Amino acid sequence: YENGRYHLPVTFSPEYPGKRSSDTNYDLALYRWGLETVISLRKTLGITEPNLNLWTKSLSQLAGYSIDEDGNYGIAAGVPFAIGHRHFSHLFMVWPLATINWEDPASVATGRQSVDHWLTVSMHSGLTGFCRPPFAVMSMLFDRRESVYTNLTYLVDNYILPNTFYHEGENGACGETPPMASSAMQDMMLYYWGHTVHVFAGIFSEKVPDASFHRLRTEGAYLFSSVFTDNATQWIYIEYDSPFGPVEDLIIKTDLPGPFVTSPSTVKVSQNADGTLTVTGLTSRGDAVMIYSSGSGGATQFTISPVTPQTQYINYWGYHEMAALPPSNVEALPDNLSVVAHRNNADMFTFRSADGRCLGVDSCTEPGRLVLADCLQPGASSCSKFCDACEQTWLLHKNHLVSQATGQCVRFSGQQLSAVHSKCPFPVTPSLLHPKERFPWTPPAHSPGVAHTTSNATAFLLQNKVLAASDFTSWVV
Numbered sequence: 001y002e003n004g005r006y007h008l009p010v011t012f013s014p015e016y017p018g019k020r021s022s023d024t025n026y027d028l029a030l031y032r033w034g035l036e037t038v039i040s041l042r043k044t045l046g047i048t049e050p051n052l053n054l055w056t057k058s059l060s061q062l063a064g065y066s067i068d069e070d071g072n073y074g075i076a077a078g079v080p081f082a083i084g085h086r087h088f089s090h091l092f093m094v095w096p097l098a099t100i101n102w103e104d105p106a107s108v109a110t111g112r113q114s115v116d117h118w119l120t121v122s123m124h125s126g127l128t129g130f131c132r133p134p135f136a137v138m139s140m141l142f143d144r145r146e147s148v149y150t151n152l153t154y155l156v157d158n159y160i161l162p163n164t165f166y167h168e169g170e171n172g173a174c175g176e177t178p179p180m181a182s183s184a185m186q187d188m189m190l191y192y193w194g195h196t197v198h199v200f201a202g203i204f205s206e207k208v209p210d211a212s213f214h215r216l217r218t219e220g221a222y223l224f225s226s227v228f229t230d231n232a233t234q235w236i237y238i239e240y241d242s243p244f245g246p247v248e249d250l251i252i253k254t255d256l257p258g259p260f261v262t263s264p265s266t267v268k269v270s271q272n273a274d275g276t277l278t279v280t281g282l283t284s285r286g287d288a289v290m291i292y293s294s295g296s297g298g299a300t301q302f303t304i305s306p307v308t309p310q311t312q313y314i315n316y317w318g319y320h321e322m323a324a325l326p327p328s329n330v331e332a333l334p335d336n337l338s339v340v341a342h343r344n345n346a347d348m349f350t351f352r353s354a355d356g357r358c359l360g361v362d363s364c365t366e367p368g369r370l371v372l373a374d375c376l377q378p379g380a381s382s383c384s385k386f387c388d389a390c391e392q393t394w395l396l397h398k399n400h401l402v403s404q405a406t407g408q409c410v411r412f413s414g415q416q417l418s419a420v421h422s423k424c425p426f427p428v429t430p431s432l433l434h435p436k437e438r439f440p441w442t443p444p445a446h447s448p449g450v451a452h453t454t455s456n457a458t459a460f461l462l463q464n465k466v467l468a469a470s471d472f473t474s475w476v477v
Contacts (some may be wrong), residue, residue, distance in 0.1 A: 021076035029092035084122035102194030129159030140202035149204035
């Protein structure tokens with residue numbers, strides 16, 4: 001306690017690589033939210049709490065957030081956000097806690113500016129798929145609906161694997177990102193902040209003309225259901241589900257136009273000066289109300305049903321085939337196609353059928369065609385060329401086999417292959433196709449474990465073991 005303020009000791013902001021200091025915004029936001037929550041719960045539960053005065057004093061005299069000279073939320077006392085990284089820990093007061101004063105334009109402006117600053121500084125170092133869900137919800141808080149949509153779709157299209165998993169780097173499982181994305185998609189439909197329930201606040205109607213949800217729970221123990229069609233909210237159904245009775249007015253922000261009809265009529269809806277609605281009359285568990293616009297012609301059909309799916313996303317989590325080549329460019333693959341050269345942990349493969357043909361991409365007679373070519377010499381165990389120009393080494397990356405010759409993709413699961421794709425669902429860079437650590441090397445003539453050797457070989461160092469490639473074409477151990 002110093003100068004009339006409670007301060008937090010020296011600690012660190014999660015994942016930030018800069019120095020440590022006292023009063024990290026991350027910890028201040030959590031401590032402030034914790035105090036506000038226990039004070040509110042005492043009122044909700046109607047209990048006597050001996051520590052109430054201490055909690056109230058601590059909250060009113062808690063140190064303020066660190067803000068740099070440009071008006072952005074910093075990391076901690078004397079530590080601005082100056083090093084790009086993926087984590088939004090210094091912005092917890094914006095999201096997920098949403099404890100800034102949403103009725104104060106200056107407070108909202110600081111939050112919006114700080115989110116932009118985080119992304120600007122991190123643009124070239126630190127942004128990952130992990131950043132997309134929080135930025136989507138933060139965009140919703142500042143009424144940037146298109147950004148909500150583009151960040152979530154960018155995450156799914158570029159980072160989320162067909163099995164719904166996500167990782168960063170070679171071995172960096174990041175299990176919190178897919179659930180965070182699922183949560184963000186629900187937040188688009190219904191979210192509570194600034195003492196207000198926001199209905200369809202994150203829906204970008206130009207791309208999402210139809211949406212619906214059923215019995216999503218919000219603060220205050222209310223269960224909401226609603227339908228959004230023809231680029232507008234059609235109705236809202238609210239159920240009260242608490243045995244304690246409401247502790248604050250139920251305020252809703254929606255694009256549903258008035259005048260309003262409520263059923264039952266004992267529940268009232270009034271419109272506030274800021275355009276929000278105040279709902280009164282839901283006082284006991286089980287109370288419910290349907291709210292719709294009288295301009296709808298007295299809507300009588302209140303049905304929630306699945307929206308018409310966008311065909312490009314059907315079966316997305318099984319496998320959504322993106323930019324597949326025409327069927328004429330895909331040769332049927334035999335069931336007995338098998339791995340004949342595989343370097344453990346290096347994820348490099350060659351494939352051969354039982355009749356001795358090897359898998360490759362033709363760049364001569366029919367460019368882009370996935371083919372099985374007769375390129376093996378009797379007794380050989382690996383392929384090298386197609387038409388003297390096509391390399392047949394495949395890199396396993398994000399559940400796809402990538403041709404080192406063309407950059408094209410083949411979906412790979414176990415030893416099963418599916419259609420070739422002209423465009424991979426992830427960036428194919430030179431560093432992906434050809435590892436950086438390489439040096440000239442000529443293997444001994446009879447090295448144990450060598451599947452194929454040549455006098456003109458290049459060696460690669462992966463996982464502290466030596467692999468050789470003949471003109472970048474065939475991996476051998």
